[in-house]
Amino acid sequence: MxxxxxxxxxxxxxxxxxxxxxxxxxxxxxxxxxxxxxxxxxxxxxxxxxxxxxxxxxxxxxxxxxxxxxxxxxxxxxxxxxxxxxxxxxxxxxxxxxxxxxxxxxxxxxxxxxxxxxxxxxxxxxxxxxxxxxxxxxxxxxxxxxxxxxxxxxxxxxxxxxxxxxxxxAGLTVFSPLVREVGYNATGKTMGIIGIGGLGHLAVQFGKAIGANVVAFSRSSSKKKQALEMGASTFVATGEEKDWTTNFKDGFDLILNCAIGIDGLNLDDYISVLKVGAKFVSVGLPDVKEKYSVSPFTFLQHGAAFGSSLLxxxxxxxxxxxxxxxxxxxxxxxxxxxxxxxxxxxxxxxxxxxxxxxxxxxxxxxxxxx
CATH class of the missing domain: 3.90.180.10 (Medium-chain alcohol dehydrogenases, catalytic domain)
Structure with missing residues (x-):
């Protein structure tokens, strides 16, 4: 050289x-x-x-x-x-x-x-x-x-x-947990993506690309049209649809949290709609002062797991x-x-x-x- x-x-x-x-x-x-x-x-x-x-x-x-x-x-x-x-x-x-x-x-x-x-x-x-x-x-x-x-x-x-x-x-950060948790061929699997932003808009696209049924979560319906255009099959506005958890019991093989801020995010709700043994994975990193809050009983009832992923x-x-x-x-x-x-x-x-x-x-x- x-x-x-x-x-x-x-x-x-x-x-x-x-x-x-x-x-x-x-x-x-x-x-x-x-x-x-x-x-x-x-x-x-x-x-x-x-x-x-x-x-x-x-x-x-x-x-x-x-x-x-x-x-x-x-x-x-x-x-x-x-x-x-x-x-x-x-x-x-x-x-x-x-x-x-x-x-x-x-x-x-x-x-x-x-x-x-x-x-x-x-x-x-x-x-x-x-x-x-x-x-x-x-x-x-x-x-x-x-x-x-x-x-x-x-x-x-x-x-x-x-x-x-x-x-x-952004792409690699969401792609790695998707394929590690549901595989490179996710046909027949359902995944939830929280947060349709810099990370989430790519997670939706990659989820569809590997064959998964993708449900996009956001607090309001302002991004619904865009999320569906990206490849989501379903859109849930959690701040507007108060009974959304009832419609998704045993619904998810994976939920990926792409939102950076976690203030107001109800982790118990998302854990409650996972299939038995499935995982909630977070890739958005907030200010170090922010903390998740969840009841151990929620995990126990679903045999669920909480995880994170780096790059x-x-x-x-x-x-x-x-x-x-x-x-x-x-x-x-x-x-x-x-x-x-x-x-x-x-x-x-x-x-x-x-x-x-x-x-x-x-x-x-x-x-x-x-």
Missing amino acids: TTGEIPNEFQGYGVLKNGDWFKTQLISYPRKNINPKDVVIKNICCGICGSDLLTLKQQWGPMLREDGCVVGHEIIGHVIATGTEVTEFKVGDRVGVGAHCTSCGGCARCKSDNEQYCLQGVDTYNDVDGLHDDYITQGGYSSHFIANEKEVFAIPAELSSEEAAPLMC GSKKEANYMLKLAAEKGVRPWIEKVPVNAKSCSEALQRCDAGDVRYRFVLTDFDKAFSQ
Whole structure:
């Protein structure tokens, strides 16, 4: 590998630790070292995720960098260099990276297609990378990115870069629990999806793509038409249909909660409509202060289980991308050119719920000088 064309400093739109959480500005920062299994990517675009907001608001924990935190973990770009031990990718390949940028590769979790749970694994931004000299990671609102090849995914030609970006986090986050709980062929199974937003609108589409009967849950009926268009067979407005649980006894093989906020979510109601032995899985992560409340008796009566899921494996990501290409699963996106003003506006609109259903930052070739 030659590093002559790889800048020693990358550029990105970051937020200062003690500044307003939504005010981005162009900053430069030293890149991390390139390990033998690393892939160096020149970024094309990056999706905006709810995780970005929660990190910038410091609701999941403090910002770790004083010189500005660059978020973004729905990255699409072209490979411009590879480490000496990289075997899967070559210069010029179009690839994506999600919310995980490296893992050890040697532990039991990594060796069983569970590398997203690696105890030495590193988040794409605002995390200490012990496998790269304790470098504090910076994300994808940036000119370049470096990731271990295990965390890098080839993008099918049928998907545009902007369509592929939200699949890196939102898509994989919902796809992994769907296939782990009901299988890659879910024909004859019924799943419920709570929250028709950035995560949920993809969960509905993927549920249909693997053959499941999909029931969409939302508090009001405002998104009913859209949910049915996405592939839901039934829509339930829980705030308007007070007796909805009566109609769904023993109704679900899986309920997936995609809502970030859990205030007002009655977990007992959802557990009560699961089939015996079925599971309620949550993928939306709220402020750390928010807690679920449920009676143990509800679980007991249904032999039900409560679970959670983190991202997804590379094996699942590759299958997901192939399925999306073949079945027409596409995120509903709004494109935004990456600059300080538009990043700030998009983050605020995302915080207000004013997006249907994913922002994607574009025009990276115009924004960065490297």
